[in-house]
Amino acid sequence: MKTKLLIFTIVICGIANAQITPPNNIIGVDVSTYPQNPSFNYDSCFALGADLGMGSLGLFQNWTSVETAPNIFNMTIFDIANYYYPLHSMPIDLTIVPIHTNNLEVPSDLTTTTFDNPILINRFKTLLDSIKVHIPNVVLTSLVIGSEHDVYMGTNATMWAQYTTFYDSVSTYARTLWPGLKVATELTFSGITTYSIFAQTLNTNSDYIGVSYYPLNNDFTVKPVSTIPTDFSTLVSLYPSKQIIFYQYGYPSSISCNSSESQQAQFITQTFTTWDTYASNVKKIDFTWLHDLDTAAVNFYGTYYGLTDTIFLEYLHTLGLRTWNENGTDKAAFTELQCQAKQRGYNNLNINCTTGFNEFSTLQNDFTLFPNPFSAQTILQTDVLLNNATITIYNCFGQTVKEIKNIYGQTVVLSRDNLPSGLYFIRLTEDDKIIASDKLVITD
Numbered sequence: 001m002k003t004k005l006l007i008f009t010i011v012i013c014g015i016a017n018a019q020i021t022p023p024n025n026i027i028g029v030d031v032s033t034y035p036q037n038p039s040f041n042y043d044s045c046f047a048l049g050a051d052l053g054m055g056s057l058g059l060f061q062n063w064t065s066v067e068t069a070p071n072i073f074n075m076t077i078f079d080i081a082n083y084y085y086p087l088h089s090m091p092i093d094l095t096i097v098p099i100h101t102n103n104l105e106v107p108s109d110l111t112t113t114t115f116d117n118p119i120l121i122n123r124f125k126t127l128l129d130s131i132k133v134h135i136p137n138v139v140l141t142s143l144v145i146g147s148e149h150d151v152y153m154g155t156n157a158t159m160w161a162q163y164t165t166f167y168d169s170v171s172t173y174a175r176t177l178w179p180g181l182k183v184a185t186e187l188t189f190s191g192i193t194t195y196s197i198f199a200q201t202l203n204t205n206s207d208y209i210g211v212s213y214y215p216l217n218n219d220f221t222v223k224p225v226s227t228i229p230t231d232f233s234t235l236v237s238l239y240p241s242k243q244i245i246f247y248q249y250g251y252p253s254s255i256s257c258n259s260s261e262s263q264q265a266q267f268i269t270q271t272f273t274t275w276d277t278y279a280s281n282v283k284k285i286d287f288t289w290l291h292d293l294d295t296a297a298v299n300f301y302g303t304y305y306g307l308t309d310t311i312f313l314e315y316l317h318t319l320g321l322r323t324w325n326e327n328g329t330d331k332a333a334f335t336e337l338q339c340q341a342k343q344r345g346y347n348n349l350n351i352n353c354t355t356g357f358n359e360f361s362t363l364q365n366d367f368t369l370f371p372n373p374f375s376a377q378t379i380l381q382t383d384v385l386l387n388n389a390t391i392t393i394y395n396c397f398g399q400t401v402k403e404i405k406n407i408y409g410q411t412v413v414l415s416r417d418n419l420p421s422g423l424y425f426i427r428l429t430e431d432d433k434i435i436a437s438d439k440l441v442i443t444d
Helices: 042-052 076-087 118-134 157-177 189-194 196-205 227-238 261-277 295-305 310-317 332-343 358-363
Strands: 006-013 026-029 057-062 067-069 092-100 140-147 183-188 209-213 244-249 282-287 367-370 377-394 400-415 422-430 433-442
Touching (some): 042 332, 057 076, 076 118, 092 118, 118 157, 140 157, 140 244, 183 189, 183 196, 183 244, 189 209, 227 261, 261 282, 261 332
Parallel strands (some): 026 282, 057 092, 140 183, 209 244, 244 282
Antiparallel strands (some): 006 422
16 A cells, blocks of 8 residues: 655745735736637636736747748737737737747848848848837837847857847837837846856846746756745846846646646745745746647647657646646646735635645644744644654745654644744645645744
8 A cells, every 4th residue: 555645844934025016016827828629719818817917918929930031021910919918908028039949030031140230130120110010009018039049049159249239239229119118138047147247248238137937957857946046046146236027937747857736836836935035126927838738739849949858848748837628727836826816916816825725725624733823832733644744844935944754643743943933834745735734923
């Protein structure tokens, strides 16, 4: 018989914490993918994001998708956007991409033209002119020029300098087309930190610091969610005077990536805890994606990026906050995103968010803590017979500060030790599922 592992997680948070707010911070959700049921369409996906509290939406286009041949433009997507998004009072973060990760996306006659060449620069300005004509009613919260292009440029200092010249020119021009426009360029977290000198020079003319963030190891397995606070701190230290926008932000749920749906939900929890700390520094997080990708889409992107590694494909496949089937079903991460947003005033959904994860409510009374609040010790009494359980204590930054292993029975004495006063959340997990939760306060 399989032994069940019970894990208690105590997440420590200071009582007095900064917090993100709808007037100052934006929650985004990439709603561009949807299930196979024709009745569950883009409108249905958009409604899920809007109900959650989505404050702006990303519209992403490769340059070659718009200028399909030299000086031949397909503006269908912009004509649709000009009707659809104003109808729903939804502003747009528009991303136009001359380099998409490791792929050059310039028109066919410009593939050997350097980015600092006036011919290429003027062609991109013409592209912007054309787009401007087709979206007169759209409210742009930002224009992003390039996506993850640090992957393509690597350590090539000449290419970085050429792209910087291009970016400075076209971003300045874009501001003349849309007065007051905020302009950014999106680099990967690895690129913006590894090539920090190149990136800082490039971002001299940026209004926002654009970043894509997927905390992965080199083999596409996930890093622990405790890395989030350190990574946020690193970005803020690099750009203390400019606001950061995560235009892509995700965490897979596949076991092949050493993850799970529960761990993906914990990623959401840790994100909001950390975001609260850096509320004035991080303007927006756009969560990728609303739904898992289907097999055809996974294979397409695998071919596009030239990566067919099984773990990479599973990473792509399970980034969604909901599953890809019929109408889609919520993963724990989506419920947690709804709840974290609700707790901060972004929505008023009729869901039980007393304890965060939806699973918390199922066995919420299966343990008690007395006394609570406490200053020295408290006794945890559970109806569940503990069998090789572990208590892990994290601080507000997701860092482990205490761990107690090999716990058996139904009673555990928890000592304060040197922990500071504040609000704690105790979480009971069984077989990687959090099944009970309560709050705990330590006082002086």
